[in-house]
Amino acid sequence: MAALAGVVAGGVTLGVGELASLLVGPMTSPFFAVGNTIVDLTPEWLKSFAISTFGENDKNVLLLTLGAVLTLFAAVAGWLQLRRPPLGLMLVALLGVAAIAAAVNRPGSDAAYAIPSIIGVTAGITTLWLLVRQPSEPTNIVSGADRRRFLMLTAGAAGLAVFAFLGSRRLGQTRQDVLEARDRLRMPRAADPAPSLPADVELDVDGVTPFTTPNSDFYRVDTALEVPVVHPDDWQLRIHGMVDRTVVLTFDQLVSLPLVERMITLTCVSNEIGGNLAGSAVWRGYPLEELLLEAGPDANADMVLSTSVDGYTASTPLDVLTDGRDALLAVAMNGEPLPLRHGFPVRMVVPGLYGYVSATKWVVDLEVTRFDQATAYWTDRGWADRAPIKTASRIDVPGSFARLDAGTNVVAGVAWAQHRGISRVEVNVDDGPWQDAELTAEASADTWRQWFWDWDATPGRHTLRVRATDGDGELQTSDKAPPIPDGASGWHSVVVEVV
Numbered sequence: 001m002a003a004l005a006g007v008v009a010g011g012v013t014l015g016v017g018e019l020a021s022l023l024v025g026p027m028t029s030p031f032f033a034v035g036n037t038i039v040d041l042t043p044e045w046l047k048s049f050a051i052s053t054f055g056e057n058d059k060n061v062l063l064l065t066l067g068a069v070l071t072l073f074a075a076v077a078g079w080l081q082l083r084r085p086p087l088g089l090m091l092v093a094l095l096g097v098a099a100i101a102a103a104v105n106r107p108g109s110d111a112a113y114a115i116p117s118i119i120g121v122t123a124g125i126t127t128l129w130l131l132v133r134q135p136s137e138p139t140n141i142v143s144g145a146d147r148r149r150f151l152m153l154t155a156g157a158a159g160l161a162v163f164a165f166l167g168s169r170r171l172g173q174t175r176q177d178v179l180e181a182r183d184r185l186r187m188p189r190a191a192d193p194a195p196s197l198p199a200d201v202e203l204d205v206d207g208v209t210p211f212t213t214p215n216s217d218f219y220r221v222d223t224a225l226e227v228p229v230v231h232p233d234d235w236q237l238r239i240h241g242m243v244d245r246t247v248v249l250t251f252d253q254l255v256s257l258p259l260v261e262r263m264i265t266l267t268c269v270s271n272e273i274g275g276n277l278a279g280s281a282v283w284r285g286y287p288l289e290e291l292l293l294e295a296g297p298d299a300n301a302d303m304v305l306s307t308s309v310d311g312y313t314a315s316t317p318l319d320v321l322t323d324g325r326d327a328l329l330a331v332a333m334n335g336e337p338l339p340l341r342h343g344f345p346v347r348m349v350v351p352g353l354y355g356y357v358s359a360t361k362w363v364v365d366l367e368v369t370r371f372d373q374a375t376a377y378w379t380d381r382g383w384a385d386r387a388p389i390k391t392a393s394r395i396d397v398p399g400s401f402a403r404l405d406a407g408t409n410v411v412a413g414v415a416w417a418q419h420r421g422i423s424r425v426e427v428n429v430d431d432g433p434w435q436d437a438e439l440t441a442e443a444s445a446d447t448w449r450q451w452f453w454d455w456d457a458t459p460g461r462h463t464l465r466v467r468a469t470d471g472d473g474e475l476q477t478s479d480k481a482p483p484i485p486d487g488a489s490g491w492h493s494v495v496v497e498v499v
Contacts, residue, residue: 002088005131006078007071009092012127014070017099017120028109030099030117035066035225036310037102059225070095081132088132089125096121106311175340178229182344185232185337187284191258194282198441203450205412207397211443211450212263213279215334220341221268221277221355223377228309228362232345237329241305241367244296251345255331257286262326262351265416265448267389269354269378270483274394274492278416280447283349285330289322297322297368303385305374306348307365314360315376315385316350318368325351325419326446329363351446352419354387354487384486391417391476393425393451393468393492400494406459411437412452413466413492421445421471427453428465437466445471457498465493 017030039062042050050058073095081088099117103109202211232251239247261284271277292304297318304316321327327350331338338344343361350358356378367374371385379385393415398404415422421442426434437453455464467476480490 002078002082002132003075004078006074006076006081006088006128009078009124009128009131010070010074013074013092013095013120013124015120016123017116020116020119024112024115028103028113028116029226030103030120031066032226033103033106033113033117034099035063036106036223038062038066039223039225063225078128078132081128085132088128092121092124092128096124175227175229178231178340178344181231181233182337182340187332187337188255188259190261190284192260194261194263195444197263197443201441201443201450203412203440203452205397205410205452207399208412208450208452209276209394209396209414211280211440211448212334213281215281215336215339215342218279218281218333218342219268219277221270222361223312224308224310224361227340229340230309230345230362230364235345235364237346237364237366239291239295239366239368241369242298242301243368244298245294247291247295249291251331254286254329254346259284259286259331260326260328261332262328262446263443264326264328264349264351264446265418266349266355266359267392267416267418269356269383269387269487271392271488272483273392273480273488273490274494275488278392278414278448281334283328283330284332284335285328285346285349288327288329288348288350289324291329292318292322292366292368295368301368301370303369303371303374305367305369305376306360306363307367308360309362309364312360313376314348314357315371315374315379316348316353316358317386320350320353320358327351327358352389354389356383357385357387382485387486389416389418390487390489391415391420391422391468391470391474393422393466393476395427395464395466395492395494398464398494398496401496402494403497403499404457406457406498409455409457409498410452411455411464412450414448414450415466415468416448417468417470418446418448420474422449422468423471423473424469425449425451426467426469427455429455429462431463431465434467457496459498461495461497463493463495465491467491 014031021028054061077088077091080091096117100114103113103117235251237249261282263280263282265278265280268277302318304318304321306314330347330349333342338347346363347361348359348363394413395411396413397410411427415425425437425439427437428434435453437451440450442449469475477489478491481488
């Protein structure tokens with residue numbers, strides 16, 4: 001019963017803290033402040049393991065684990081309050097101190113960020129004190145009156161926790177509010193639409209990655225435990241720093257500009273060789289180069305530090321944003337407003353760089369600065385500050401450990417080297433001679449290309465390997481390297497059984 005009381009008190013702490021976060025802002029939620037701090041403090045090897053093991057579900061796994069740990073923590077607090085008072089109350093207070101420290105150390109935070117955690121933990125301590133009271137006489141017998149009193153208080157406290165949590169979601173600007181605003185948007189047509197795709201840009205082979213990735217299937221890797229909800233009416237971008245003039249832009253002003261539309265393939269730096277953390281979409285937005293030129297960057301500046309609404313930062317080389325490539329401040333993806341999980345209402349899209357230095361979602365700030373004066377989220381954690389995408393290729397068909405019939409079989413997949421393009425793909429079998437694969441038409445140097453090779457397979461176990469050559473004539477390296485610090489490298493291979 002005391003352990004149950006501790007769990008209920010923990011629920012009150014979180015629920016009231018969520019409700020109190022309405023006073024300051026959604027980013028001050030104690031639960032997510034602690035969760036995001038855990039993400040920030042997690043060793044790099046463990047983050048990479050979580051992404052490679054759980055993929056896009058890594059955040060769900062973390063949230064479930066955090067919830068389980070907090071439940072156990074609260075149960076122990078209840079038991080201690082019964083057996084060794086006031087240790088239970090002290091344990092809850094310790095949790096509050098941790099939540100306060102996490103909240104006030106978030107990017108862009110101030111002392112007010114501590115308010116929700118203080119209110120929440122005060123409610124939790126009060127609840128635990130009321131539920132777990134020492135009997136007037138030492139006894140192992142719990143009377144019926146005591147049990148009824150406990151159950152009534154527990155039910156009331158649990159109801160308070162649920163009401164506070166649901167109330168915070170209802171009273172605040174909810175996800176549904178922003179989704180409805182997104183649904184009401186009517187995006188203007190692009191003044192410069194994406195060129196039509198060549199007729200033979202896509203293979204008709206089962207199992208090959210589609211050339212255009214549907215929004216629902218597009219990979220998502222970021223540091224946000226809870227997808228930020230930003231109403232387009234509230235969105236604003238500030239361009240400042242080493243510039244001649246500060247530029248401030250609202251969403252309505254942005255979409256009133258002559259937008260361009262381009263097909264661009266994005267790749268996550270966490271993508272392992274043969275991994276699926278890459279996707280192609282048609283992005284609509286306004287050229288970042290035009291906005292930066294309006295601000296007038298200082299001649300000594302060499303970096304743009306972009307910041308998300310949740311405090312995430314990325315450092316992008318200034319010359320990449322001003323060299324004429326289609327670096328966009330994007331508002332639409334595959335013909336519709338950005339999905340919430342992909343940065344609604346506005347994100348960055350820069351071809352040729354891994355996303356951690358270029359693809360900031362929910363972007364609200366661009367500071368023109370220098371690499372020797374500012375650092376970003378991932379560069380602070382040992383990743384390279386300049387990260388051009390490495391040439392990569394992948395076998396989609398056949399899959400690893402597939403069983404094939406002897407005779408002609410199609411081997412097919414995709415290859416990419418954004419902003420350089422793909423000029424050649426080769427396949428070999430069991431370390432034999434390299435064979436040229438057929439390439440589909442190239443949409444642009446900023447997109448991947450599909451390829452295929454007809455293989456006359458003989459019975460037995462075989463290893464297939466693939467490598468690509470980029471548009472500059474550079475061959476994909478065979479040297480194996482993990483994603484950190486600047487992207488994985490090596491040749492993808494699959495083992496198949498031919499019968």
